[in-house]
Amino acid sequence: xxxxxxxxxxxxxxxxxxxxxxxxxxxxxxxxxxxxxxxxxxxxxxxxxxxxxxxxxxxxxxxxxxxxxxxxxxxxxxxxxxxxxxxxxxxxxxxxxxxxxxxxxxxxxxxxxxxxxxxxxxxxxxxxxxxxxxxxxxxxxxxxxxxxxxxxxxxxxxxxxxxxxxxxxxxxxxxxxxxxxxxxxxxxxxxxxxxxxxxxxxxxxxxxxxxxxxxxxxxxxxxxxxxxxxxxxxxxxxxxxxxxxxxxxxxxxxxxxxxxxxxxxxxxxxxxxxxxxxxxxxxxxxxxxxxxxxxxxxxxxxxxxxxxxxxxxxxxxxxxxxxxxxxxxxxxxxxxxxxxxxxxxxxxxxxxxxxxxxxxxxxxxxxxxxxxxxxxxxxxxxxxxxxxxxxxxxxxxxxxxxxxxxxxxxxxxxxxxxxxxxxxxxxxxxxxxxxxxxxxxxxxxxxxxxxxxxxxxxxxxxxxxxxxxxxxxxxxxxxxxxxxxxxxxxxxx
Amino acid sequence: xxxxxxxxxxxxxxxxxxxxxxxxxxxxxxxxxxxxxxxxxxxxxxxxxxxxxxxxxxxxxxxxxxxxxxxxxxxxxxxxxxxxxxxxxxxxxxxxxxxxxxxxxxxxxxxxxxxxxxxxxxxxxxxxxxxxxxxxxxxxxxxxxxxxxxxxxxxxxxxxxxxxxxxxxxxxxxxxxxxxxxxxxxxxxxxxxxxxxxxxxxxxxxxxxxxxxxxxxxxxxxxxxxxxxxxxxxxxxxxxxxxxxxxxxxxxxxxxxxxxxxxxxxxxxxxxxxxxxxxxxxxxxxxxxxxxxxxxxxxxxxxxxxxxxxxxxxxxxxxxxxxxxxxxxxxxxxxxxxxxxxxxxxxxxxxxxxxxxxxxxxxxxxxxxxxxxxxxxxxxxxxxxxxxxxxxxxxxxxxxxxxxxxxxxxxxxxxxxxxxxxxxxxxxxxxxxxxxxxxxxxxxxxxxxxxxxxxxxxxxxxxxxxxxxxxxxxxxxxxxxxxxxxxxxxxxx
Numbered sequence: 001x002x003x004x005x006x007x008x009x010x011x012x013x014x015x016x017x018x019x020x021x022x023x024x025x026x027x028x029x030x031x032x033x034x035x036x037x038x039x040x041x042x043x044x045x046x047x048x049x050x051x052x053x054x055x056x057x058x059x060x061x062x063x064x065x066x067x068x069x070x071x072x073x074x075x076x077x078x079x080x081x082x083x084x085x086x087x088x089x090x091x092x093x094x095x096x097x098x099x100x101x102x103x104x105x106x107x108x109x110x111x112x113x114x115x116x117x118x119x120x121x122x123x124x125x126x127x128x129x130x131x132x133x134x135x136x137x138x139x140x141x142x143x144x145x146x147x148x149x150x151x152x153x154x155x156x157x158x159x160x161x162x163x164x165x166x167x168x169x170x171x172x173x174x175x176x177x178x179x180x181x182x183x184x185x186x187x188x189x190x191x192x193x194x195x196x197x198x199x200x201x202x203x204x205x206x207x208x209x210x211x212x213x214x215x216x217x218x219x220x221x222x223x224x225x226x227x228x229x230x231x232x233x234x235x236x237x238x239x240x241x242x243x244x245x246x247x248x249x250x251x252x253x254x255x256x257x258x259x260x261x262x263x264x265x266x267x268x269x270x271x272x273x274x275x276x277x278x279x280x281x282x283x284x285x286x287x288x289x290x291x292x293x294x295x296x297x298x299x300x301x302x303x304x305x306x307x308x309x310x311x312x313x314x315x316x317x318x319x320x321x322x323x324x325x326x327x328x329x330x331x332x333x334x335x336x337x338x339x340x341x342x343x344x345x346x347x348x349x350x351x352x353x354x355x356x357x358x359x360x361x362x363x364x365x366x367x368x369x370x371x372x373x374x375x376x377x378x379x380x381x382x383x384x385x386x387x388x389x390x391x392x393x394x395x396x397x398x399x400x401x402x403x404x405x406x407x408x409x410x411x412x413x414x415x416x417x418x419x420x421x422x423x424x425x426x427x428x429x430x431x432x433x434x435x436x437x438x439x440x441x442x443x444x445x446x447x448x449x450x451x452x453x454x455x456x457x458x459x460x461x462x463x464x465x466x467x468x469x470x471x472x473x474x475x476x477x478x479x480x481x482x483x484x485x486x487x488x489x490x491x492x493x
Numbered sequence: 494x495x496x497x498x499x500x501x502x503x504x505x506x507x508x509x510x511x512x513x514x515x516x517x518x519x520x521x522x523x524x525x526x527x528x529x530x531x532x533x534x535x536x537x538x539x540x541x542x543x544x545x546x547x548x549x550x551x552x553x554x555x556x557x558x559x560x561x562x563x564x565x566x567x568x569x570x571x572x573x574x575x576x577x578x579x580x581x582x583x584x585x586x587x588x589x590x591x592x593x594x595x596x597x598x599x600x601x602x603x604x605x606x607x608x609x610x611x612x613x614x615x616x617x618x619x620x621x622x623x624x625x626x627x628x629x630x631x632x633x634x635x636x637x638x639x640x641x642x643x644x645x646x647x648x649x650x651x652x653x654x655x656x657x658x659x660x661x662x663x664x665x666x667x668x669x670x671x672x673x674x675x676x677x678x679x680x681x682x683x684x685x686x687x688x689x690x691x692x693x694x695x696x697x698x699x700x701x702x703x704x705x706x707x708x709x710x711x712x713x714x715x716x717x718x719x720x721x722x723x724x725x726x727x728x729x730x731x732x733x734x735x736x737x738x739x740x741x742x743x744x745x746x747x748x749x750x751x752x753x754x755x756x757x758x759x760x761x762x763x764x765x766x767x768x769x770x771x772x773x774x775x776x777x778x779x780x781x782x783x784x785x786x787x788x789x790x791x792x793x794x795x796x797x798x799x800x801x802x803x804x805x806x807x808x809x810x811x812x813x814x815x816x817x818x819x820x821x822x823x824x825x826x827x828x829x830x831x832x833x834x835x836x837x838x839x840x841x842x843x844x845x846x847x848x849x850x851x852x853x854x855x856x857x858x859x860x861x862x863x864x865x866x867x868x869x870x871x872x873x874x875x876x877x878x879x880x881x882x883x884x885x886x887x888x889x890x891x892x893x894x895x896x897x898x899x900x901x902x903x904x905x906x907x908x909x910x911x912x913x914x915x916x917x918x919x920x921x922x923x924x925x926x927x928x929x930x931x932x933x934x935x936x937x938x939x940x941x942x943x944x945x946x947x948x949x950x951x952x953x954x955x956x957x958x959x960x961x962x963x964x965x966x967x968x969x970x971x972x973x974x975x976x977x978x979x980x981x982x983x984x985x986x
Contacts, residue, residue, distance in 0.1 A: 114741070114851045137747070161689065172694065173666075186938050193914050194847045194880060196654065196663065198923045199935065199961065200706075200943050204665075204697030213693075225747030248607070254630070254718030298791040354687045358607045387687060421686050430691045442692065445679050450693050452949035456942065468692065 014053055017070065021056050021098075024066045029104070031055035040099055043084045043091040044146075048432055052079070052093030059104045061179055061187060061217035068215070069185025071098055077462045080215045082122060082154030085146045087352070088431030090157060090210045090467055100215065102153045108132055109218065117176065117193060118221045122153025126160075129221060138223040141168040144427065145335060156216050159208030161427035163259035163291070166385035168224070170427070172207040179218035180206060183463040193220060205453060210429055211464035213457040227293035230258070231303055232321040232330045235310040236284035240264050240380070243286035244360035246313040247384045250290065251357065253309060255302050258291040260385035261334050267379040267392070270340035271333040280333050284316070288384070289334060291327075337381045338392065344379070345394035347402075351410045352428040353417035357387040363420055367391055367413060374409045388426030389417070415440055430468045438470045507546055510563065514549050514591075517559045522597070524548035533592050536577045536584040537639075541925055545572070545586030552597045554672055554680060554710035561708070562678025564591055570955045573708045575615060575647030578639045580845070581924030583650060583703045583960055593708065595646050601625055602711065610669065610686060611714045615646025619653075622714060631716040634661040637920065638828055649709050652701030654920035656752035656784070659878035661717070663920070665700040672711035673699060676956040686713060698946060703922055704957035706950040720786035723751070724796055725814040725823045728803040729777035733757050733873070736779035737853035739806040740877045743783065744850065746802060748795050751784040753878035754827050757857075760872040760885070763833035764826040773826050777809070781877070782827060784820075830874040831885065837872070838887035840895075844903045845921040846910035850880040859909055860884055867902045881919030882910070908933055923961050931963045 021030045037051045058064045071078045077097040093099045105121035113136050126147040129140035143162035161170045177191035191203030237243045243262050268280045280287050292302045307318045321327040341348045355363050371378040379392040395406045418440050514523045530544045551557045564571045570590040586592045598614035606629050619640040622633035636655035654663045670684035684696030730736045736755050761773045773780050785795045800811045814820040834841045848856050864871040872885040888899045911933050
């Protein structure tokens with residue numbers, strides 16, 4: 001209703017608004033030319049495209065608050081955008097809405113090594129945090145593969161993961177406090193500099209709320225001491241099941257590696273075709289990478305144990321990277337897996353789902369059956385340690401009806417994950433891409449309760465409408481609305 | 494207004510309600526005799542006392558939901574109670590309200606070792622979880638000192654801590670999913686069996702919400718592998734500052750002990766008077782206990798490093814407990830510290846506040862100044878690793894005006910914690926004891942936002958009214974309303 005009213009407004013209504021925005025952020029902080037707006041029409045998932053009416057680039061909390069306040073008073077919907085690397089369309093703009101971009105909020109405001117905390121603005125790039133403190137022997141743990149280009153603000157919106165989240169947890173475990181601009185333009189503080197805070201954990205609610213509750217403008221992050229020693233083991237197996245069992249056995253032995261990743265035969269060959277690491281045996285059905293970190297003595301001992309567990313599960317060979325160069329080479333293949341899929345097939349679609357680690361073998365078998373049923377090859381690459389799957393469905397968009405079949409196949413994989421007690425998304429978020437699947441996981445009362453909480457912060461529904469929550473449209477309609485092509489930035493997972 | 498209306502109702506209004514409750518939980522599940530209600534008139538903080546109108550003892554989620562639904566429909570306020578060991582009056586009943594006690598909800602519903610999860614009812618005692626899985630080499634990490642009598646439901650309400658929370662985090666870090674009865678009687682599920690869940694983290698909001706958002710009736714807990722090796726170091730220092738600096742240096746060296754505790758001279762002597770461990774030198778100004786766990790090789794290496802750091806900071810002696818018996822002896826003194834304070838002085842009051850670890854020395858100095866200003870000795874015992882202080886103010890309740898002065902002193906200590914960037918409560922919660930201090934830490938908009946979230950779950954304000962949130966009364970009024978005596982169960986911290 002509200003949106004409809006707004007859509008019916010004359011386009012020139014924007015001119016007085018733009019003047020107001022310019023007063024707040026300066027003339028160079030407002031983008032309104034159609035060609036310049038093109039930059040902002042999609043995030044990392046290029047299948048959804050929409051130019052915003054206007055882009056505003058604030059520099060401070062106060063500027064964000066002033067812009068949001070105007071939107072609130074004039075009932076203008078808005079979307080926040082970080083670096084635009086998201087993979088669920090969470091930052092997709094609205095045709096008749098404002099896009100608030102944090103690209104000019106790139107200051108590291110405070111480094112407090114003694115308390116192991118860093119305070120940043122939301123536009124700060126993930127990797128900069130580690131760069132700022134690594135000289136002093138610290139690092140920021142959450143490491144999405146896009147970490148050299150994605151922003152902390154976006155990481156918070158999506159509660160981003162990464163290879164090291166198995167041992168160290170996802171973004172929410174590393175965010176101590178947040179200064180927020182909520183959708184009425186108020187500024188509030190949630191969390192704090194000590195982990196024990198009384199009252200409701202609103203910090204936790206905000207992390208992963210996908211832009212529907214406001215904008216974080218100052219973020220207090222926890223940093224960790226760089227481990228004394230790191231090594232990576234690479235083991236190859238003749239069945240994916242054996243690799244999966246090895247993962248279960250390593251955890252069952254009480255070892256928590258920094259990361260554990262599996263790639264299947266299709267991925268291995270794709271990677272060796274493209275980046276030729278020379279480390280991944282082409283005839284292996286699965287390769288398992290295990291990163292261990294900690295004290296030198298601890299890593300040495302765990303390396304011995306992990307190698308033994310790999311051998312007990314029939315690993316043909318276990319090689320170890322102890323120096324940074326070899327480690328990089330081992331990881332190179334894994335990091336290139338998605339890009340490599342693009343070389344195997346005209347198009348591919350990546351799914352993101354979670355299952356309980358112990359169900360790995362069964363779920364992979366069912367994914368294989370689905371692949372055969374639909375007639376599309378699926379390459380499997382996954383964060384095995386925490387059961388986060390990334391099946392890559394290979395297809396050709398030029399074939400009539402292919403995309404619809406692939407989307408149906410992707411949907412079946414998600415439902416499979418939920419059926420095995422898992423989750424719709426491990427790290428890419430729900431956004432506009434998966435909100436139609438939310439009822440697979442949550443019943444009406446669960447969603448209603450979440451909706452109430454959204455309304456506390458966002459009572460007019462102006463902050464990122466249409467994302468995260470299921471809209472009345474069905475998944476089929478979503479598929480029709482979506483023009484899927486290759487996902488750019490796909491080497492960034 | 495609502496409460497006033499209820500208070501004006503005739504007492505016999507309860508009879509038809511009691512009938513309804515009896516239909517749900519059986520005759521033996523309802524307590525209404527005044528002498529029997531006495532058991533429930535206070536929790537672990539005996540300064541606040543109030544008998545409820547009626548106690549209901551459900552056994553299942555459905556029974557809880559049915560009872561709560563009746564309260565919702567008939568506008569009856571209610572309070573949930575676990576084992577009643579809480580230390581902030583969070584489970585204090587209402588004169589004209591229902592007390593829902595989880596004492597009959599003591600089933601461990603599921604043990605899933607493969608996925609390292611246990612599902613329990615809320616009345617299950619904390620320690621039972623570890624007992625149920627220790628044979629298989631697992632344990633439940635959060636360990637409040639009351640763990641042999643406190644319940645998991647209460648732990649969730651208060652987001653309980655414990656000695657091992659330095660390394661392993663507090664209760665919220667170990668709760669994966671919750672089945673909840675919310676105040677309208679609906680049953681909802683929050684969180685899940687995999688850590689990555691889309692949508693808002695309502696699980697996180699519920700943990701620590703002190704009974705104001707509903708009752709958790711099924712709780713999925715994460716269990717951890719028992720470490721291969723554990724040892725405790727005991728170091729004694731000639732200044733508290735040196736002990737504090739040692740704690741900072743251990744963390745700065747990248748070592749995260751399972752726990753780090755400091756006791757000052759007054760506590761040491763109290764403990765040796767009462768339990769005579771023989772381990773704590775009476776002339777030491779501070780004793781530091783450091784527990785290390787992990788692989789044997791890791792513990793051995795860290796033991797060497799910690800001992801060296803202690804010596805660098807002037808520790809007179811560093812002794813090590815490698816076997817369970819000696820470990821127990823080392824901890825015995827620490828665990829008896831509060832009870833021992835009771836032997837030093839007719840009465841004592843324990844405060845619970847948090848400061849950034851690095852401010853330890855400064856804050857202790859200021860506490861010492863406050864002690865002198867007010868003329869009451871203060872013994873200091875604290876979870877030094879996470880900056881959680883427990884100053885024990887010694888006084889005599891028979892002296893006119895003493896309690897008022899002690900409460901003022903306690904309040905000044907809390908304000909001191911907040912001023913140094915800390916928090917009002919480390920692990921005991923806000924309840925009815927500290928809600929008047931909430932504005933010291935949160936501004937009006939912060940509290941208002943929390944209030945909105947409360948209203949999502951608890952729109953009629955029937956679940957645990959008067960707790961957690963500041964009420965219009967001032968702290969002075971609270972002091973007058975409160976008849977402080979010794980805090981029973983004080984050996985349970």
